[in-house]
Amino acid sequence: MIEVNIVGTGNVAWHLAKALGSQNQAILMQVAGRSIEKLENFNNIARETVSIDHLKPADVTIIAVSDDAIESFSEQIPFDNSLVVHTSGFTAMSTLSRKHNKGVFYPLQSFSKEDTSIDFTEIPILIEAEDPKDEKTLKTLAAIISNNVQVINSKQRRQLHLAAVFANNFTNHCYTIAQELCDVHGVPFDTLYPLIQKTTEKALQQGPKNSQTGPAKRDDKQVIDQQIKLLTDPDHTAVYKNITKAITHFYGKEL
Incomplete structure (x- = not known):
């Protein structure tokens, strides 16, 4: 069973949380964010909602925030040497803090919270990781919620x-x-x-x-x-x- 954290409360975070929360092969442990009001939307999906400074280690921590906030949030995560990934299609994997094992978990789709028709099984998830073991973990996690998982490099x-x-x-x-x-x-x-x-x-x-x-x-x-x-x-x-x-x-x- 893969334990997952999500950092962020926006559109991508919301749909990822719903997809992860609707199956029984991974556990959405924590959702972290700055807004208490927005975190309330995740109370019935994640086991716990917290501020980022109270985040605990998980098998995978997914940073689902705007591109210009990825580096800052990755630095704020209060633990080291854990697999931390972002969901951006354009930001380099190297933007993540060096204290983490880095990766990318990019669902290629346009998301809005109002759209209730999204079927995550049809969404391509494009992954990348520095370490082969982490790549395997991300492939396993992605395959739980999507039927289209691809390993691609940053340039692609x-x-x-x-x-x-x-x-x-x-x-x-x-x-x-x-x-x-x-x-x-x-x-x-x-x-x-x-x-x-x-x-x-x-x-x-x-x-x-x-x-x-x-x-x-x-x-x-x-x-x-x-x-x-x-x-x-x-x-x-x-x-x-x-x-x-x-x-x-x-x-x-x-x-």
Whole structure:
């Protein structure tokens, strides 16, 4: 039975705690954080919620905090020579304090506490460790909650995180722009739902390169120019122009 601590009370910590608390092959011993109010959310999941200075050693201590706080929290952990990992897709494993055995336990997914539909068994967990024994421990722990466990190095993980920013964050911002355009002109945004669903479906089935359509792919300059004139927000215009240029260049045409 693997004993686990979680440091952090944010979205990743919450979903990890729920996943670990819903099985019987690992024990979520403690969740540590700075906010008593946020820690209360974990009272029914972990055996104990504590401030970080009262944290006790476990087989694995998972730091699930923002990237810029990882180093500070790893220094605050009040014990040495234990396996401590972070959940960041981009931060180097070496950021963790030298007093710990270091590792990475990165669930590649976008998390929000409001999302109750997340199935952790489908989420890739990407792991890395300095020591082969620790890597084995992390693989065992990850396999308890996920059916997709991969060992990758820091360079690969950083590139995957970068790819995820394009696939998730930038795409979602384009949805936000689309919704703003619909709202301003009184058009229901949900009219686009079938298109959004089909776009994702085709990208997964055919590959994104093979499923690209639209005026930029066709290099339809007349439509492109007219649509640019319809945009009144300079940021929206910049996004439209830059993505259009990228698409036309990718498919071998010049604006």
